[in-house]
Amino acid sequence: MQPQDQIETNRPQSVLAGARAWIITDGKAGMVVQCKGVADALGLDYEMKCVKTRGIWRALPPWGPVQPSDRPGRPGALLSPPWPAIAIGSGRASIPYIRAIRRYSEGATFTLILQDPRTGAGVADLIWVPEHDRLRGSNVVVTVTSPHSYSPERLARLRRELPPEIEALPHPRVAVVLGGKNGSYKFTDADDDRLAKALESIGRLGASFMITPSRRTHSRLLRVADKATQSRPRILWDGTGENPYPHFLAAADWLVVTADSVNMTGEACATGRPVYVFEPSRGSRKFRHFHQRLQGIGATRPLPSVVEQLESWSYAPIDSAAVIAREVERRYLLRFGRTD
Numbered sequence: 001m002q003p004q005d006q007i008e009t010n011r012p013q014s015v016l017a018g019a020r021a022w023i024i025t026d027g028k029a030g031m032v033v034q035c036k037g038v039a040d041a042l043g044l045d046y047e048m049k050c051v052k053t054r055g056i057w058r059a060l061p062p063w064g065p066v067q068p069s070d071r072p073g074r075p076g077a078l079l080s081p082p083w084p085a086i087a088i089g090s091g092r093a094s095i096p097y098i099r100a101i102r103r104y105s106e107g108a109t110f111t112l113i114l115q116d117p118r119t120g121a122g123v124a125d126l127i128w129v130p131e132h133d134r135l136r137g138s139n140v141v142v143t144v145t146s147p148h149s150y151s152p153e154r155l156a157r158l159r160r161e162l163p164p165e166i167e168a169l170p171h172p173r174v175a176v177v178l179g180g181k182n183g184s185y186k187f188t189d190a191d192d193d194r195l196a197k198a199l200e201s202i203g204r205l206g207a208s209f210m211i212t213p214s215r216r217t218h219s220r221l222l223r224v225a226d227k228a229t230q231s232r233p234r235i236l237w238d239g240t241g242e243n244p245y246p247h248f249l250a251a252a253d254w255l256v257v258t259a260d261s262v263n264m265t266g267e268a269c270a271t272g273r274p275v276y277v278f279e280p281s282r283g284s285r286k287f288r289h290f291h292q293r294l295q296g297i298g299a300t301r302p303l304p305s306v307v308e309q310l311e312s313w314s315y316a317p318i319d320s321a322a323v324i325a326r327e328v329e330r331r332y333l334l335r336f337g338r339t340d
């Protein structure tokens with residue numbers, strides 16, 4: 001299937017709402033977020049199943065079988081009937097389990113894999129990949145951004161329920177979403193300082209800040225972001241208590257996101273608000289393609305080294321989970337002709 005510019009403003013009631021589902025991952029946060037995004041868009045009643053392989057079974061996915069302790073019929077097995085209507089998997093470790101579900105359920109479970117399974121397109125009923133991945137096929141759905149749970153309806157609800165400390169921040173409110181070093185982006189000290197300089201210039205324009213780090217945010221990056229914004233009204237999440245990130249997204253007039261996370265950038269673009277992307281050193285072809293596409297859609301712009309004014313632009317909120325959900329519904333109804 002060809003890539004879709006997945007622009008949504010409202011999610012209709014899913015025909016699969018309330019159907020039983022399993023989400024199968026190895027527990028990595030990025031995978032769980034994407035799977036939950038699709039499950040929420042479908043309105044599924046889902047159960048999380050975390051694959052914990054041991055010994056040689058760690059090395060066999062995606063090609064090997066399910067480890068013996070998880071096969072149906074074993075006490076405490078991860079895979080045991082009754083089989084769900086939908087099974088959603090993500091990550092290499094989930095692939096043998098999705099394959100086993102298709103076999104043991106005798107086709108009664110509709111299977112969906114998020115991200116390229118590296119085993120070809122025939123391993124599941126439907127596969128989603130981001131546009132910057134190469135896998136294509138008749139059962140492959142492609143979108144620019146990753147699925148998430150920030151539907152227009154959820155963001156509208158979050159805006160109606162802002163905590164008092166966020167409500168008290170003066171406009172313009174700028175959410176700063178910090179990632180960190182990965183296999184593609186280096187984040188040198190000079191990169192950290194460049195971001196700090198940009199944030200200082202935004203502060204001089206009278207902005208308040210809502211700042212949240214991620215698991216990969218290195219201490220120096222958080223430290224310079226702290227120093228650059230300390231003269232302005234702000235909330236900087238220190239990692240204790242509940243993460244205010246969902247309310248930060250909802251409350252932001254502008255957003256600044258580091259380029260290293262496809263998930264975080266896509267979630268920022270769910271708001272329909274201007275998104276500035278800060279790009280550290282190095283990068284990769286996939287990341288460049290991803291960010292160029294979002295700029296082409298009109299959702300994001302590169303963060304200037306010095307922000308002389310907060311530019312205003314608009315675009316329809318991007319909701320990839322809704323696109324994937326519609327394709328699941330369409331194929332499920334074609335195959336089963338029912339939703340029970």
